[in-house]
Amino acid sequence: MSGISDTGIEKDAFHQALLNRQFDAAKKLLPKVDINSKDANGNTYLLRACMNDDIDTVKWLIQNGAKTDVLHRTGRNLLFIAIKSKHMDIIRWLADEKLFQGTTYNGQTPLHEAVSMNQLDIVKVLVGAGEEAAVQNQSGKTALDLAHQQNDKNILKWLLTNKSFEILDEAIYEEGKVAHLQSYFDKYGYEFLNAKSLERNTTIAEYAASTHQIEILKWLQSKKIPVDTTLFLELGNQPKQTFNLLLVGETGVGKSTFINAFMNYLNFNTMDEAEHAKTVHSLIPSNFTVTDENFVPQLVKFGSDINESVAPGASATQSARSYVFDAGDVKIRLIDTPGIGDTRGIGKDEENFDRLLTVIGELQDVHGICILLKPNNARLTVLFEYCIKQLLSRLQKDASQNIIFLFTNSRSTFYRPGDTITPLKSILGDIKAKPPHIDIPFKKQNVFCVDNEAFRFLIAKRSNIHFDDDEKDNFAKSW
Numbered sequence: 001m002s003g004i005s006d007t008g009i010e011k012d013a014f015h016q017a018l019l020n021r022q023f024d025a026a027k028k029l030l031p032k033v034d035i036n037s038k039d040a041n042g043n044t045y046l047l048r049a050c051m052n053d054d055i056d057t058v059k060w061l062i063q064n065g066a067k068t069d070v071l072h073r074t075g076r077n078l079l080f081i082a083i084k085s086k087h088m089d090i091i092r093w094l095a096d097e098k099l100f101q102g103t104t105y106n107g108q109t110p111l112h113e114a115v116s117m118n119q120l121d122i123v124k125v126l127v128g129a130g131e132e133a134a135v136q137n138q139s140g141k142t143a144l145d146l147a148h149q150q151n152d153k154n155i156l157k158w159l160l161t162n163k164s165f166e167i168l169d170e171a172i173y174e175e176g177k178v179a180h181l182q183s184y185f186d187k188y189g190y191e192f193l194n195a196k197s198l199e200r201n202t203t204i205a206e207y208a209a210s211t212h213q214i215e216i217l218k219w220l221q222s223k224k225i226p227v228d229t230t231l232f233l234e235l236g237n238q239p240k241q242t243f244n245l246l247l248v249g250e251t252g253v254g255k256s257t258f259i260n261a262f263m264n265y266l267n268f269n270t271m272d273e274a275e276h277a278k279t280v281h282s283l284i285p286s287n288f289t290v291t292d293e294n295f296v297p298q299l300v301k302f303g304s305d306i307n308e309s310v311a312p313g314a315s316a317t318q319s320a321r322s323y324v325f326d327a328g329d330v331k332i333r334l335i336d337t338p339g340i341g342d343t344r345g346i347g348k349d350e351e352n353f354d355r356l357l358t359v360i361g362e363l364q365d366v367h368g369i370c371i372l373l374k375p376n377n378a379r380l381t382v383l384f385e386y387c388i389k390q391l392l393s394r395l396q397k398d399a400s401q402n403i404i405f406l407f408t409n410s411r412s413t414f415y416r417p418g419d420t421i422t423p424l425k426s427i428l429g430d431i432k433a434k435p436p437h438i439d440i441p442f443k444k445q446n447v448f449c450v451d452n453e454a455f456r457f458l459i460a461k462r463s464n465i466h467f468d469d470d471e472k473d474n475f476a477k478s479w
Contacts, residue, residue, distance in 0.1 A: 107138025
């Protein structure tokens with residue numbers, strides 16, 4: 001290393017200064033020593049500080065350029081070393097800094113490691129810092145599965161309590177409510193049903209009653225869980241009308257983000273209200289990159305689901321799935337479909353389209369088709385035009401009167417359609433002039449412009465990305 005003499009005397013002085021936490025003296029020696037040099041056992045200054053449970057020295061070394069990707073001879077990184085030694089201050093700081101999020105040791109995530117050690121306090125810290133309880137280890141087990149396997153009732157109950165609001169949302173908003181809950185009950189039994197959500201301070205039975213989920217209440221009753229049966233008389237014979245809305249768009253247009261944002265719009269009146277809630281609602285996992293205040297790209301992840309790909313450049317939604325939302329006296333079913341122009345090729349597009357037609361065939365009515373577009377896409381693909389024509393050819397012609405156009409990411413175009421409007425109108429004219437000869441209206445009444453950046457702000461904020469007040473105000477306007 002240029003400019004570094006790194007003699008034994010200087011190394012000893014640097015080591016001694018660190019041991020005594022004399023950081024001013026250590027700083028003066030930095031130009032003469034290699035902060036990442038290793039001792040006879042292969043340990044750097046940072047590894048030794050971590051093993052010695054010296055949080056102040058760990059912080060100082062990292063802030064002064066010590067490499068964090070160093071491994072102990074056992075293969076453990078700093079976070080796994082701290083977990084193994086139960087060094088809580090270091091665990092808490094490393095987890096909050098997210099320096100090792102997504103790392104593994106012997107096929108285990110940090111959360112799996114904490115569960116395997118029966119360390120509830122460490123589990124709480126890791127989950128609080130964003131570790132996902134739904135992530136599987138190399139054996140295909142989640143942290144919940146591992147706690148259940150080890151019969152650690154304390155960790156199992158806490159994880160279920162922490163996750164129960166998410167399970168409830170999935171059950172209530174997705175199709176197959178009872179089957180979804182049954183799968184958790186089959187795994188975790190009454191520990192799951194009796195868990196009280198930290199988010200809502202309520203059990204499944206209490207929440208199902210408050211949201212009038214008759215189907216779930218009847219299922220709970222079959223499991224001998226006390227429920228408020230007066231609701232059966234009040235609501236059981238008054239089913240809400242459900243409106244089915246199909247979401248269609250090219251890959252990357254933001255259908256999944258729109259559904260996540262839509263759910264939060266229903267639950268929170270303002271972005272400020274959502275920001276100060278304990279949890280942001282997220283039905284569909286995703287990831288995105290945001291630049292922090294130092295212009296360093298940061299990958300933000302939320303959720304985990306085999307139906308959603310989070311690989312860079314990959315088509316996100318893997319198969320059609322529907323989500324049901326209460327909206328006053330009616331219900332709205334949003335049917336999320338794989339994007340047109342799948343990154344895996346035209347063969348996958350054809351397969352996706354066949355699945356879409358199967359979903360439509362299972363519905364008694366399709367009340368609306370929502371075509372999502374980016375506002376500044378001057379060239380819509382031939383494949384997009386083909387899929388729209390094929391879709392309309394399978395529906396009655398009057399379905400064209402129930403088509404709406406939703407432009408995403410539209411704050412940049414002042415919440416108006418941008419360059420996309422020219423090729424879109426050309427396609428609509430072609431559909432009218434040629435088979436299937438359908439006149440699709442494109443008017444102010446059936447065109448909507450949104451920007452779901454406020455939802456991304458909420459997710460990024462919970463991943464410790466900092467925004468100033470002006471930036472926050474701009475995001476709030478799009479709510």
